[in-house]
Amino acid sequence: MYTYPFRPKTPYVAVDGIIKVFDKENFLGIVLIERKNAPLGVALPGGFVEIGESVEQALAREMKEETNLDVDIVRVFGVYSDPARDPRFHTVSVTFECVATGKPRGADDAKIAKIFRLEEIPWEKLVFDHSKILRDFLYGKRE
């Protein structure tokens, strides 16, 4: 091991998942959760990365915990790091696009987990910067 003169102070790292749910070839919608803890509201499923796990492992764990779905990762969709995006403290979100089949079931930090058709996303209830993330996802990223 190397010794190191300091421990850096950096933002926290989290993962969020844009889970596209399919029934065979049919796209059903994406999964959103209703949060059990503050900030209350609707959100993409996600959570903090633990020390000792990769972001891909954290994503799989959090999606399973909050939605009971086993997801396949398509790609890193984006990294969201505006210091004001999380009202609690500075959190960097590594946001993944992923796919799954089956019916989500909320648990852990998710009171409810449910598939939303893209036309019925409850934009006004989304917390953090998840409306920006989903706008970027649906309409393309803009600076």
Add this chain to the structure above:
Amino acid sequence: MYTYPFRPKTPYVAVDGIIKVFDKENFLGIVLIERKNAPLGVALPGGFVEIGESVEQALAREMKEETNLDVDIVRVFGVYSDPARDPRFHTVSVTFECVATGKPRGADDAKIAKIFRLEEIPWEKLVFDHSKILRDFLYGKRE
């Protein structure tokens, strides 16, 4: 502000830059630095994200500090988070592809900053997982 029952423990967040340097339309190579601090060796320029800055701001700041170049971001190339990738502690790297013109000059954590043609990348001297990152960059990502 929200109150929150705990402070999460997550890996540290850093940024690294794959800087492609151009002289007008001519691609000259990418920038690597020789590190001043442990782990000693050759690396992509990069550093830790500070609380209160976005990853894009951190990237611009670190590239300027270590290479004196003003870079334009092309995209997030990848997120590297293997717990063993940094011998000091668990660090998640948000790795950007970016472009710049001009001559790099090492400073801060970089003893030297220099343009390397792709054929002269000193693979055996690269620290962290930067040989993996550059292999992914040159040959495509594989699982």
